[in-house]
Amino acid sequence: MKVLIHDERPDVPEFLLDIIVNRGYKAGIAKDGPEIIHMISDDRYDIVLANGGYRELDCDQHTRLKSSSVFIIGITGSHIQDRDRDSKADLYLRRPFLISDLWLLIEKQLHN
Numbered sequence: 001m002k003v004l005i006h007d008e009r010p011d012v013p014e015f016l017l018d019i020i021v022n023r024g025y026k027a028g029i030a031k032d033g034p035e036i037i038h039m040i041s042d043d044r045y046d047i048v049l050a051n052g053g054y055r056e057l058d059c060d061q062h063t064r065l066k067s068s069s070v071f072i073i074g075i076t077g078s079h080i081q082d083r084d085r086d087s088k089a090d091l092y093l094r095r096p097f098l099i100s101d102l103w104l105l106i107e108k109q110l111h112n
Helices: 012-022 033-042 059-067 099-110
Strands: 002-006 026-029 047-050 071-076 091-094
Touching (some): 033 047
16 A cells, blocks of 8 residues: 655654654655645555645646545644635544554555
8 A cells, every 4th residue: 555645844744754654554745736646647546645725736636636546634633624625535634643543544444
């Protein structure tokens, strides 16, 4: 399984990448929304773990992301507050979260 990570906070992607790789998964980092689209088009990713928003994406890119087979986990501070921006996520993980919560979501998706 391969996980694509996108987070606007500069320290978070590398932190999550190290944790995911140490767990035995393959992972990559996308710097922005359009790079998410490019990377899921060129590589085989099963999950996108993102802080949501995808503000950089236009309607066509949103459609391409949602119509792909990738499962999107949106990391958000408040599901209600970010509902409109993150409406493309399949599931939400609220901050702060435990890494064990993230593993449960990843493992559940792996077995679906």
